[in-house]
Amino acid sequence: MERRHAVREYTDEPVGADAMDVLRAQAAACNAQSGLGIQLVEDDADAFGGCPTHYGRFRGVRHAIALVGPDDPARPASLDEQVGYYGERLALTATALGLATSWAVLHETTEHQGRWTIGAGERMPAAIAFGHGAREGRPHRSKPEDELGAVEHGSYAQAPAWFRAGVRAAMLAPSALGKQPFRLVLLADGRTVRAEALDGLQPWIGLGIARLHFELGAGGADFVWDRPLG
Structure with a gap:
């Protein structure tokens, strides 16, 4: 990633x-x-x-x-x-x-x-x-971690390590014009993650990419999505 x-x-x-x-x-x-x-x-x-x-x-x-x-x-x-x-x-x-x-x-x-x-x-x-690229690519800018990730009841600083690792991986996800029109929210049960598409260009493509990055970043954490992919 x-x-x-x-x-x-x-x-x-x-x-x-x-x-x-x-x-x-x-x-x-x-x-x-x-x-x-x-x-x-x-x-x-x-x-x-x-x-x-x-x-x-x-x-x-x-x-x-x-x-x-x-x-x-x-x-x-x-x-x-x-x-x-x-x-x-x-x-x-x-x-x-x-x-x-x-x-x-x-x-x-x-x-x-x-x-x-x-x-x-x-x-x-x-x-x-x-x-084979003719030149090296460059890292893209990202929104701050606590804008892409949130906790339903509480502050992002209280989020468990696995959730924050998933959000940091999602920060690396490509999106149209680099706008990152998505948000990942840890729900009150501490285990369920809601993936939200926000207003923007191709937001649902970007959200699908972000979901994969989050899963990879969270590793083997025992979490579930609030809804199936798609």
Whole structure:
């Protein structure tokens, strides 16, 4: 989590076969667990398929993760949150393999020159570029710890160590324009954590990412979420 920084410019160096095998296996595991339809775009001259990005200029993107899944029009946030959670699992896997990554929100994803498949009733809220970065990424700014984490009845200073460790990990979570539109609240029972999406750009994708970071930071703590993912 500490090594993962957004990189938007990539070299032509190919991603090794062993690394691609690991990423394919991880994508398949995420799909099996979540019901998503995540797809890898491999060694393509334009892995974004000509789709414009919502923000940020990308160069040399030859590999990407297309985060596709079934969309419930009545609950659009559900897919976004799952995409954030499982997409970040893949981004951290790529980071562990020594690769650079960056989240991207694309426009016109149904007009993508055959790079991925979006079936009936599906949507692609985001993608992740990956490969060998042309330069090092930089750490992003974060809101203060006690703004991202809170205790339902009491002060944040009274929060147990596992909760604070989870919040510190969530501080490292990427979000649209670095705005971190989420909050993690320890409820009165001292064991249940509420994950809240706040106003902002792609807040539910950001919340899904933050949930994964929190889980990793909290380690084996005996806590439960107040609601299932998605």
